[in-house]
Amino acid sequence: MNIFRLAGDMTHLMSILVLLLKIYATKSCSGISLKTQELYALVFLTRYLDLFTDFISVYNTVMKLVFIGSSLAIVWCMRMHRTVKRSYDEQLDTFRHYFLAAGCLLLALIVHEKFTFQEIFWAFSIYLEAVAILPQLVLLQRSGNVDNLTGQYVFFLGAYRALYILNWIYRYFTEQHFSRWIACVSGLVQTALYADFFYYYFISWKNNSKLQLPA
Template identity: 55%
Template sequence: MFTVDKVIGNTCQKDVPSISGKSQILFAIVYTTRYLDLLTTYISAYNTVMKIVFIAASYATVYLMYLKFKATYDQNHDTFRIEFLIIPAVALALLINHDFTVLEILWTFSIYLESVAILPQLFLVSKTGEAESITSHYLFALGSYRALYLLNWIYRYYVEDHYDLIAIVAGVVQTVLYCDFFYLYITKVLKGKKLQLPA
């Protein structure tokens, strides 16, 4: 969690945008395991560049939070135990996958893990009780990105007669996790209020 001290008159006020480093670590793991096919398969220059950008950006974010701006990252509130997400995702990937090969299991693991990678962020917001506007917009963008996958799957089913049950179920789980946040975002943040969770 980033904290910025503002001095107003004789009082000191803390501005808390509440970004979870744990969620950022999980996203770095997700993109690394999902895009290891970079080493074996070439699809297009665009595809390759975008995969590299996703991986590099996720590690750059982790670096900035934990090293470069370590002094402004408050780990006291970012306490979610990510092993409780990683271990079940590994187990599920080993049990339910399309093909029992290393790359396929890693891809499946990344799908399962991404569906719950936002939980440390949501836990952090619930623990602090509120989120600044920038954090709220960030969470909304993350949730919208995943919700748009639902439209992509509908399109691919009708146009290409293709569907991936593992990805669809994981995407639905992730979208459901965002539902309460979406409601609060629409009813509070879009009206110019700070996102505060009900007591």
């Protein structure tokens, strides 16, 4: 494992810890998109179908279980926890995320590296992760003001994808048979979606002010 992959994994893990901190410490999910969290749960469930069939390492297995478990826990809290779900911005979180899932499944059936059950769902998870953040970004844009923990959560998610691009570049030059072009292209699309958020995040950080997104 190279340093970019490790840094990406740790940044991804940090984003989840920040989100869990927000939910459990404040008993609030205000500013968080349930639609995005449901898409991420679907991403991990379909990507890690090999969890109990292909053992790579203890680290790999633990990280897969952490991502699946944490995503399901977040969805459960936002839907079922009596206090947390009252703070959910349902009127702002109206993105029709099932269209994203359907479109990504159709794309995976057409564009994949190998026509097998596991590879098609792997491609589906990659495509879906690239656009899963859209409901969250739309919700933040509609609400305008972004609290500190929510802003950090989205920032770490974007940083994780940027680090993975460096990981793919490194692997392309150091591995003879690296050919995960679907992941590379999808990662570039996903990182591009964060560009506007990153701009306003750094402006607020530079000015030591509250993060605000234009409506």
